[in-house]
Amino acid sequence: MTAGSENQHWDIFCAVVDNYGDIGVTWRLARQLAHEYQLSINLWVDDLHSFSHILPQLNPANPVQCFHGVEIRQWNTPLDIPFSPGRVIIEAFACDLPTNVLERLIEQHQSAGEKPPLWLNLEYLSAETWVDGCHALPSLQTSGLKKFFYFPGFTSKTGGLICEKELSSQRERWQSNPNHKMALFEQLGLSGIEQDDMLISIFSYETPALEALCELWQSSPQKIHALLPLGRALNSLSRWLPCTVEDLVSGQKIVHKNLTLHILPMTDQQDFDRLLWSCDVNIVRGEDSFLRAQWAAKPMIWHIYPQEDDYHLIKLEAFMQVYCDNLAPEITKIWSKLNLAFNIDDKKMVNTYWQKLNSVNKPLLKHAQEWPIHALNDADLASRLVQFVKNS
Amino acid sequence: MKTAHEIRPGNVIMLNGSPWVVQKTETTRSGRNAAIVKLKLKNVLIDSSTESTFKGEDKLEDIILERLECTYSYFADPMFVFMDSEYNQYDVEADNLGDAAAYIVDGMEDVCHVTFYEGKAISVELPITIAREVTYTEPSARGDTSGKVMKPATVSGGATLSVADFVKTGDMIEIDTRTNEFKKRV
CATH class of the missing domain: 3.40.50 (Rossmann fold)
Structure with missing residues (x-):
């Protein structure tokens, strides 16, 4: 060959x-x-x-x-x-x-x-x-x-699992210097983001769970920036937008109290990876972004592709079991319930477990950082x- | 032709010029609702086994061999003996029954189809629906009556499958032999 x-x-x-x-x-x-x-x-x-x-x-x-x-x-x-x-x-x-x-x-x-x-x-x-x-x-x-x-x-x-040989070292280099993410945001045309603000990327399908999260985020004591590309997730947030989804433009900012929604331009795969590396939480979907969020070594929520008879929930459960294998039971419960709630459109449950996530943020981040080595086998x-x- | 999804244990399919008896089928779901079917196959001519995977919609050439309606008679280790309506007896190797062996019980009246290749009984196909007694299952954990919560159970013959949470030891249940799935309590 x-x-x-x-x-x-x-x-x-x-x-x-x-x-x-x-x-x-x-x-x-x-x-x-x-x-x-x-x-x-x-x-x-x-x-x-x-x-x-x-x-x-x-x-x-x-x-x-x-x-x-x-x-x-x-x-x-x-x-x-x-x-x-x-x-x-x-x-x-x-x-x-x-x-x-x-x-x-x-x-x-x-x-x-x-x-x-x-x-x-x-x-x-x-x-x-x-x-x-x-x-x-x-x-x-x-x-x-x-x-x-x-x-x-x-x-x-x-x-x-698809993972390039240099990916881990590239990601570590990127995350070791906060200026990298600020430069990326500038390059993507995003403004008003401070280094200590909380950053959440959203690349999900449509779900009412997003509305529940936005409700919470706007009242957060910390400034939160939700970064969304033009696409399906925005269809769930029409109430939060000043215009139709079709009329949104990349770089646009929509402010609701302490929550700012940023409309992202389309990026190539390398910049998409960097975006995931730069955020504190990534909400991803399907297969490619799901895997890349794992390699980002940050907490994530997986919006799995919906299947007939809710079969996707079996696949979600299987992943959660694998992902949480070495995780403390209380963290497992909070993270798994949050993922489940997001996938069954349960706004109340999403609300409850997102708030609980704060209490386990550090160990969950540590787990996310250790996960890629474990996952790659x-x-x-x-x-x-x-x-x-x-x-x- | 049948799709891989329609293939059942006991069917005989033609692959690469050889007849293979299907001993076991496992259907799972891949992404976007696509079915994946794993078949355990035994080559009828050279007595070798293999496992093969197919997309659910893959077309497979099932061959029609001589088939007789029979009922189970008795077990003469290592042969299961079946009998037709004229009291002719046919020996079927346990191995050739595949998953069906776990549903064979003394006194069962289910009408089965025994398939022959060059005069030799090579497989047995159970009816699509059979009723068996649950010989063991844990008591209901959550008191669920919807039928959506499932738990493992063993039925007479030794097969294990998932049943609704409300099913109790001693209950008779209907089983779909194509999928080994619990249908209802009878």
């Missing part, structure tokens, strides 16, 4: 379902594989416009372009850019591969002199125990091809993935 080797490249296919989640994860992985393992990566994306929000240099009209060592290709249906199989093919989050790609793999499988690429389905992150038993299992296809399910996860039996996803490919 060397860079540039014609038939040793990896293809990653990503169908964008929401705006930033799937592409956020696959873009980070593609970049890390190219940068840290010098792999030749083709990232096929069906929605370059959404992608351009987190990679502003990307031109959605350009079907093939290269950034950070990754060749980004427009995935149209039918695929209109020639596809040549390499060493590995990854379908991100169980997206269906294009028909002509599948046909090519079958051709290779049926041809005596050719070997199809290692075919992986990169699945969603979950802390549920069943993941251990499903990770890396083959999926025998009726065509005779074999695909492997690759599950990210929190134990050594899973595929690990000695190896991140990219390194485990590369090893898996080597062993296959």
